[in-house]
Amino acid sequence: MYWGASPGPRLHWTGEFIKFKGCYHGHADPFLVKAGSGVATLALPDSPGVPRAATYETLTAPYNDIAPMEKLLENNKGEICAVILEPVVGNAGFIPPKPEFLNALCKITKENNALLIFDEVMTGFRLSYGGAQEYFGITPDLTTLGKIIGGGLPVGAYGGRREIMEMVAPAGPMYQAGTLSGNPLAMTAGIHTLKRLQEPGSYEYLDEITSELVQGIIDAGKKTGHAICGGYIRGMFGFFFTDGPVYNFADAKKSDTAKFARFFQGMLREGVYFAPSHFEAGFTSLAHTDEGIQKTIAAAEKVLQQI
Numbered sequence: 001m002y003w004g005a006s007p008g009p010r011l012h013w014t015g016e017f018i019k020f021k022g023c024y025h026g027h028a029d030p031f032l033v034k035a036g037s038g039v040a041t042l043a044l045p046d047s048p049g050v051p052r053a054a055t056y057e058t059l060t061a062p063y064n065d066i067a068p069m070e071k072l073l074e075n076n077k078g079e080i081c082a083v084i085l086e087p088v089v090g091n092a093g094f095i096p097p098k099p100e101f102l103n104a105l106c107k108i109t110k111e112n113n114a115l116l117i118f119d120e121v122m123t124g125f126r127l128s129y130g131g132a133q134e135y136f137g138i139t140p141d142l143t144t145l146g147k148i149i150g151g152g153l154p155v156g157a158y159g160g161r162r163e164i165m166e167m168v169a170p171a172g173p174m175y176q177a178g179t180l181s182g183n184p185l186a187m188t189a190g191i192h193t194l195k196r197l198q199e200p201g202s203y204e205y206l207d208e209i210t211s212e213l214v215q216g217i218i219d220a221g222k223k224t225g226h227a228i229c230g231g232y233i234r235g236m237f238g239f240f241f242t243d244g245p246v247y248n249f250a251d252a253k254k255s256d257t258a259k260f261a262r263f264f265q266g267m268l269r270e271g272v273y274f275a276p277s278h279f280e281a282g283f284t285s286l287a288h289t290d291e292g293i294q295k296t297i298a299a300a301e302k303v304l305q306q307i
Contacts, residue, residue: 015081018072018114020063022092022249022279023085025119025144063089064097064247066104073112082115082142087132090122090281092249094238096231102138109141115164121146121156122281125197127234135233151189154180202286206235209293210284214239216297224304226259235284252279259307266303272296 019025059076061068063085073080087102089095109116118140123132125148133139142160149155159165168176180186196202210232217239221228229246230239240246240255241263260278267274272295275282284293 016057016059016076016079017082017084018059018061018069018080019083020085020089020249021060022063022095022252023089023119024091025084025086062248062250063092063095064101066101066108069105070108073108073114077112080112080114082117083109084117084119086119086122087136087138088123088127088233088236089249090236090238092252092279093240093246093255094231094236094281095246095248095252096233097136098247102136106138106140115141117142117144119144121148122236122283124148125194126236126283128203129197149190149194150183150186151193153183153186153189155183155186155190196286203234205286206284209288209290210235210237212290213237213284213293213296216293217300220297220301220304224301226304227256236281237284238278238281240278262307263300263303266306267299270299270303272299 059072059080061072069083083105085105087097106116118131118133118138120131120133120143123135124143124145125131127135131143131145133143140160141164142158145157145159147153147155149157166172168174214230214232214237218228218230221239221241226241227243228239228241229244230237232238240252241259242251242255244251246252246255255278257278264274264276
């Protein structure tokens, strides 16, 4: 959907949009420009098969740097309908926002009458019950959510300001339908997952085990002589084979991909399955135990000694 906010409450349907380098927002053609995740792993600048015309209205900027964003908005005055991002990047590895980056982004999108869209497929209900927007205190115009609201089963959702959502059928003219919308199995799993997350101590537990895991891997890496850095927020984490810091996709690409591949294969032999690319964040869950975390750290130290 390409919605931009013109002066006043009226919405219009056309215009350019800005995404951030390394962020991945699904298989819609305009989003497969400077995408992360699997596209980055294969070292493809764009996905083959995407028509050139599909990307004409896609502009890109580096994450965590507000100056290029301001320049893009100034050079395309009145033409930017929306800015979409992962509030915490998970498809270029785990990259949290710098302090004030999201606030500054919210401010300049409002000043330029552009919608701010949070892709919370990874961060929704994972950083807090209200997602990244609650965690950082930022309210975007639109939000997208994914499998986490279905307890891991296939489901997606989006929501936003009332005046925007009233444009969606049957209230408005924008067509909206889905073969699997409201699938009973996914909805049941999702309801039980969200109830579990509401239980006292859930997010504190995620904090505890993820902190232990990430610090354990970083300590093991340094102990065995590797350049390594990483971080986490609640149940979302990542690490890079570089001294860091990692603030954006360009920084993430300095990580030793060949070393990560050896680490991944070594951990697999030890019975631990990480994401197969270091351009993907990792996740802990309430099902993980301290015993499992300790076994993972021990396996990581063993593999790091070998590679």
